[in-house]
Amino acid sequence: MPIDKKPLINSFENMNKFYFFDVNKNKIINVDEETYKALNAPETTGSSELPSIKKLKNQGYLSNNRVEKIEHINGRMLEELLGYNLRKIILQVTQNCNFRCNYCVYSGSYVNRIHSNKRMDFATARKGIDFLIAHSKDSKEIDIGFYGGEPLLEIDLITQCMDYAVKAAEGKNVTFSLTTNGSLLNEANVKRLLGYKLRITVSLDGPQEVHDKNRTFASNGCGTFNAVYNNIRRIVEKYPEIKRNLSFSMVIDPTAQFNCLDEFIAGEEEFFNESAVMGSFISNVYRDDQLQFSENFVGEWEYSKFRFLLFVLGKISVANNSQLIRAAYREHFEYISKSHREITPLAKQDHHSGPCVPGQIRLFMSTDANFYPCERVSETSDIMKIGNIEDGFYFDKIEELLNVGKLTEENCKECFAFRNCRICASLSDDGNQLSKETKLKACQDVRFNVDEMLKDVCTLKECGFKKEMIQMTTGF
Amino acid sequence: MNKESVLIYPYDSQFTPLLRHKGFVDNYDKIQLSSLPGxxxxxxxxxxxxxxxFIGLTVSQEFDEILSEADTVIFAEADNPYHLEKMIYPKIFSAIEAGKNIVTLIQVDEKADEIKKKCERKGVRFTNYRENSLDHTDFLDQMKSEFKKEIVDSRIPILAVIGLAEHTNKFQLQLDLKATIENMGYKVSMVGSRAYCELLGFHSFPAFMKEVISESDKILCYNRYIKRIELTEKPDLIIVAVPGGFMRYNNKIINDFGITAYEIFQAIVPDAVVLSLFHEKYTVDYLDGIIKSVKYKLGLEIDAFNISNRQIDWVEMTNSQPDVISTLTLNPEFMKKSIEECKALSQIPVFNILEKGDAERITNLIIDKLSEIEMAVNF
Incomplete structure (x- = not known):
């Protein structure tokens, strides 16, 4: 049978049961062994005659419908999306940092810029803010982010920008965000930041031994944990209201142990309560060498995830219920909460999920006023430079980044993860241009993760999981 | 008589249809627009x-600076959210102080008396178009005195304008159709979808439809209301516009579950229907579904689609799940191309009211249809 005549499904076994995931319906179907075998038979040889298969086809399952052309629907309206609907601008107020973290993307271990003394002046920042306001008439609210290096090295500029934006954007709900290493989050600085709708994300990697392993001061190479931790304690004590707008970002080092992070969060309940804790692994994107996960780490991480599921199922009363763990199940719960919905089959012209319109959601402006799709891409990669404050957007480049699926067009048309893909241009950038090979490596991870997610979802169903449990126990 | 100079505040897309309407623009010597910078x-x-x-009026960020040139300030309803206490009332009071006439299209109930008194003291006019006093008692009393609660047929053709939801350019459609049909020499009465239509010389959506009376009484009242317009104004055509959308959009944006639309079309039977939709990359199946939905929910056959230049902001709708539909404006060149693609799919004629000539094209189509009805030997 020609490949494009086969149904677009992913069949799998889980806990001695048989399933297939139907891409066109975005649904998992539990079938008997005979049907499963027939679906996986290399030739049709009458297997399509099985009554169970006939019935499924009558219900719209097992369709061989595929996307015929990989083309993102938003590519047709980039001028509008970027002209009227910008959501956020992230200002790189400085390229300098008072930390030297081992895993930092600006440390020299990545294909990216390195730390420098470049800073943004107010005239440039103001142009960036004006650009956001002028390009967001259809956005209900806008956000201005401050990023570095360490942005608090430029606190004067930050407060000047916020004062300006509040006035310049009168009538629009304008919020601010700041990503900081926390070392300069002292009382004097915090006092200056109060009164703005500002969300502060502090990088804190765990207990002292874990945090200090990677995060050290540039000046003396000493660990930074005490400085950050004590700052937070002091400011929360003095200004308790700040907690609601404080979140923590933990960069997880998979060469270390996971249990100590778990224990740290549990043991510091008062410190973390009311604040979100987000976790992410040390980035492998643009990295010169590949990061290796230690065996201990994988075991502990998986066990922690397992305990979280038991907690959600009501089988145990206490578990790590932090956002660190919840994030690992975000896709699962998203799938479960939408699983009952009828969905239209794949369109003839479509693009896999994953890419957002480059620049629309998190436009990143460097100190020298160049535009990038977001703060996570490499500033030295030519393809990622999508405009600047004087010229505006380079729409050709943006369209190329948005349609990253064209790199792997034939693979994408046959891929069961088409609707659940997370790949955007940043995962396909070889450091200078979009690369099919780089993207295909990312594809392997996505397909593995989606396959695992589908199996986990089936396991949860078998264990009596109900949609309502997501809200009740996790607040998703 | 000298025409007045007017300042509109806070200006945004909700007011734009009025600036494109000769019936409004011709009333004023000079129009200035002030908006919020954000x-x-x-x-x-x-x-x-x-x-x-292109309209040819530049939107200003200033208010106080351009106030001196205005005789009247219109405080307009806006699509963007605004804060009455911070953004509106101080401007109303400073306009009164400066001796300007005040027109409010915005709901100012809590301060209406204060504004009225201040205007009286200052000797300036205050016109509040949100004092919609049309209640049900007239109509129900009439029916009581007649000892019958029944629907009365209209003898005048009725054109219905409905929309899938808010922000589908429905108000522009009403204004343009009314003006175009009138230009052809017909007398048109209209019940608009907004609450301040009297500013433009036609009827607002009647307040009794939002009163706490039984649903069947609302239907009967609306039926008598249209009959009264027919008898008193003796138009050649009545345009009836339905506020909001005609069906639930999702679990959060319920569009009144289409109850208002349902009630209106129980009260009257239109002879022609134009439906306004968001822009989308439509398929034959989707448009067919819409046609069926209108047919079986409201009992209407659609004569023309108006595809607005607004598309649902799917990113916002998916991520934030807002209480109101969030939309994106589409450029004219894009719309031209897209409308052509849509025409190829649709069995019903497709237009964009913002495209030059489309108001005339819809009008011709409607007039043709109504003329066919006229040719029938009816009594």
């Missing part, structure tokens, strides 16, 4: 708000 319209032509054809 709405992204200041320094641009007024047409930037709705993405339609």
């Amino acid at each position: 709405w992204g319209l200041c320094g641009k032509d007024a047409s930037y708000a709705d993405g339609g054809e």
Whole structure:
């Protein structure tokens, strides 16, 4: 049978049961062994005659419908999306940092810029803010982010920008965000930041031994944990209201142990309560060498995830219920909460999920006023430079980044993860241009993760999981 | 008589249809527009708000500075959220102090008396178009005295304008159809979808439809209301516009579950229907579904689609799940191309009211249809 005549499904076994995931319906179907075998038979040889298969086809399952052309629907309206609907601008107020973290993307271990003394002046920042306001008439609210290096090295500029934006954007709900290493989050600085709708994300990697392993001061190479931790304690004590707008970002080092992070969060309940804790692994994107996960780490991480599921199922009363763990199940719960919905089959012209319109959601402006799709891409990669404050957007480049699926067009048309893909241009950038090979490596991870997610979802169903449990126990 | 100079505040896309309406623009010697800087319209032509054809009025960020040139200030309803206490009332009071006449299209109930008194003291006019006093008692009393609660047929053709939801350019459609049909020499009465239509010389959506009376009484009242317009105004055509959308959009945006639309079309039977939709990359199946939905929910056959230059902002709708539909403006060139693609799919004629000539094309289509009805030997 020609490949494009086969149904677009992913069949799998889980806990001695048989399933297939139907891409066109975005649904998992539990079938008997005979049907499963027939679906996986290399030739049709009458297997399509099985009554169970006939019935499924009558219900719209097992369709061989595929996307015929990989083309993102938003590519047709980039001028509008970027002209009227910008959501956020992230200002790189400085390229300098008072930390030297081992895993930092600006440390020299990545294909990216390195730390420098470049800073943004107010005239440039103001142009960036004006650009956001002028390009967001259809956005209900806008956000201005401050990023570095360490942005608090430029606190004067930050407060000047916020004062300006509040006035310049009168009538629009304008919020601010700041990503900081926390070392300069002292009382004097915090006092200056109060009164703005500002969300502060502090990088804190765990207990002292874990945090200090990677995060050290540039000046003396000493660990930074005490400085950050004590700052937070002091400011929360003095200004308790700040907690609601404080979140923590933990960069997880998979060469270390996971249990100590778990224990740290549990043991510091008062410190973390009311604040979100987000976790992410040390980035492998643009990295010169590949990061290796230690065996201990994988075991502990998986066990922690397992305990979280038991907690959600009501089988145990206490578990790590932090956002660190919840994030690992975000896709699962998203799938479960939408699983009952009828969905239209794949369109003839479509693009896999994953890419957002480059620049629309998190436009990143460097100190020298160049535009990038977001703060996570490499500033030295030519393809990622999508405009600047004087010229505006380079729409050709943006369209190329948005349609990253064209790199792997034939693979994408046959891929069961088409609707659940997370790949955007940043995962396909070889450091200078979009690369099919780089993207295909990312594809392997996505397909593995989606396959695992589908199996986990089936396991949860078998264990009596109900949609309502997501809200009740996790607040998703 | 000298025409007045008017200042509109806070200007945004909700007011743009009025600027494109001769019946409004011709009333004034000079029109100035003031908006809030965060709405992204200041320094641009007024047409930037709705993405339609160039208007030739620049939106200002200033209010106090341009106030001196105005005789009247219209405080307009806006699509953007606004804060009455911070953004509106101080401007109303400073306009009164400056001796300007005040017109409110915005709901100012809690301060209406204060505004009225201040205007009286200052000797300036205050017109509040949100005092919609049309209640049900007239109609129900009439039916009581007649000892019958029944629907009465209309003898005048009725054109219905409905929309899938808010922000589908429905108000522009009403204004343009009314003006175009009138230009052809017909007398048109209209019940608009907004609450301040009297400013433009036609009827607002009647207040009794939102009163706490039984649903069947609302239907009967609306039926008598249209009959009264027919008898008193003796038009050649009545245009009836339905506020909001005609069906639930999702679990959060319920569009009144289409109850208002249902009630109106129980009260009257239109002879022609134009339906306004968001822009989307439509398929034959989707359009067919819409046609069936209108047919079986409201009992109407659609004569024309108006595809607005607004598309649902799917990113916002998916991520934030807002209480109101969030939309994106589409440029005229894009719309031209897209409408052509849509025409190829649809069995019903497709238009974009912001495209030059489309108001005339819809009108011709409607008049043709109504003429066919006229040819029938009816009594």
